[in-house]
Amino acid sequence: MVKDMQTIVNFCKSRGFMYQGSEIYGGIANVWDFGPLGCRLKNNIKDAWRKRYIQERENSYEIDAAILMHPRVWEASGHVTSFFDPKMDCKKCKTRFRADNFITDISKGEINGDGLSYEEMEEYIETNNIKCPVCGAHDFTKIRKFSQMFETYRGTTDEDKSIIYLRPENAQGEYVNFLNVQRTTRSKLPFSIGQIGKAFRNEITPGNFNFRTIEFEQMEFQTFCKKGNDSEIYNYFKEYAEQFFKDLGLSVENLRFHNHEKLAHYAKEACDIEYQFPFGWGEINGTHNRTNYDLSRHQEYSGKKMEYFDQATGERFIPYIVESTCGADRLTLMTICEALKKYEDKESERTVLELDPEIAPYKMSVLPLIKKKHSEKAKEIYKELRNYLMCYYDDSNSIGKRYRKSDAYGTPLAITVDDETLEKDVVTVRDRDTMEQEKISVNEINEYAPYALKKRRR
Ligand code: GAP
DSSP states (O other), X not given: OOOOHHHHHHHHHHTTSEEETTGGGTOOTTOEEEOHHHHHHHHHHHHHHHIIIIITSTTEEEOOOOSBOOHHHHHHTTHHHHOEEEEEEBTTTOOEEEHHHHHHHHTTTSSOGGXXXXXXXXXXXXXXXXXXXXXXXXXXXXXXXXXXXXXXXXXXXXXXXXXXXXXXXXXXXXXXXXXXXXXXXXXXXXXXXXXXXXXXXXXXXXXXXXXXXXXXXXXXXXEEEOTTTHHHHHHHHHHHHHHHHHHTTOOGGGEEEEEOSSOOTTOSEEEEEEEEETTEEEEEEEEEEOTTHHHHHHHHHHOOOOOEEETTTTEEEOOEEEEEEEEHHHHHHHHHHHHEEEEEOSSSEEEEEOOOTTTOSOSEEEEESXXXXXHHHHHHHHHHHTTTSOEEEOOSSOHHHHHHHHHHTTOSEEEEEOHHHHHHOEEEEEETTTOOEEEEEGGGHHHHHHHHHHHTOO
């Protein structure tokens, strides 16, 4: 595993996984664009989530709610009054810090800044004589609240403009549609609504590549249940999320649970799953027992009943919600951090992205051994293969360089077309991780591909 963040950033840029947002204008802080490879990887991660959380589960439905919601939604959710970060500036060099993360980082994770009050954070910085990591001064402003909500305006004339927010989380789209989905699917509790979509937060960030960005995609999943079943469902989804990450190819030693010390006022239980990034442990997933707070607030603010009618008992009540949430961009970075390996060879260094085949951007590469002699047959094979799996054709440079590229793209199998293919319809299949080669017949690739990929699952 590559332990150095700069190597990962360079790899992502040079291989087309991620680029700095608006780079030709000097970039925009904490905004990243996904390139051809990164886009495929992220889409595959979203598909894996969709399969695990929607397709393989009963009573689980996906929606796609609008990013722009009625401003009252964010009053009901509490975001307008309390979605703030603790902001602190260095008076000398003017660098801005998010104080809780700053303390967690500076104490190397020994102190969890998130669990401290503003006064406790100021006291920690004072008594430990903490210095600005940029200019070395010990001269900070007091810690103040900084709203994370992005505001924009709507209206047909300048006079008639009213504030509207870019959603800071997907969850509220699921909550306001709770009754719509329950009625149209005729679901009984417990049932779940999931959603993949963009969220926006005006974050004060310490960098760390695309770990914390101001625009990102969340994969959120809300299970509506009866009070009394909530804790069992909460524990179930903690394990469910961990299993999802293991199935994506993450090693157990790089994952840990972190129970929240300071619970939000509405939460009964909350736990993060953290991943060990090269820059330290960072949250990738949250499981939250949100009680009936969200639906009660929407009932209060909208004036619409948010109750469930239990036909078996004749009871009416506002359901509890257990949330399982994770970020698609953070997961993309995490899978690259986990999979990127560098091996020393006799002549050169070999960079391999050992991704699980399920999420690999391409499943196969098709390579003619000699361009002039074998490209026609190789293209024919590629054109057939691309009908049912994501693959690419490559005849640039030498075969050795093409293998290197295929490995760095994370492609599990490389198919080489040579004289034997022309004579006997036999190709060579090379395994990315073991570099072992095997001869198979062209018409076997069809069956071989899905089988080989499945066999290689960890
Ligand atoms: N609905 C609950 C909620 O939004 P959260 O812990 O604030 O909870 C959920 O966010 C997940 O979204 C996180 O675990 C993380 O993976 C991702 N996420 C949150 N803020 C992010 C940011 N600024 N950049 C990238 N991903 C972020």
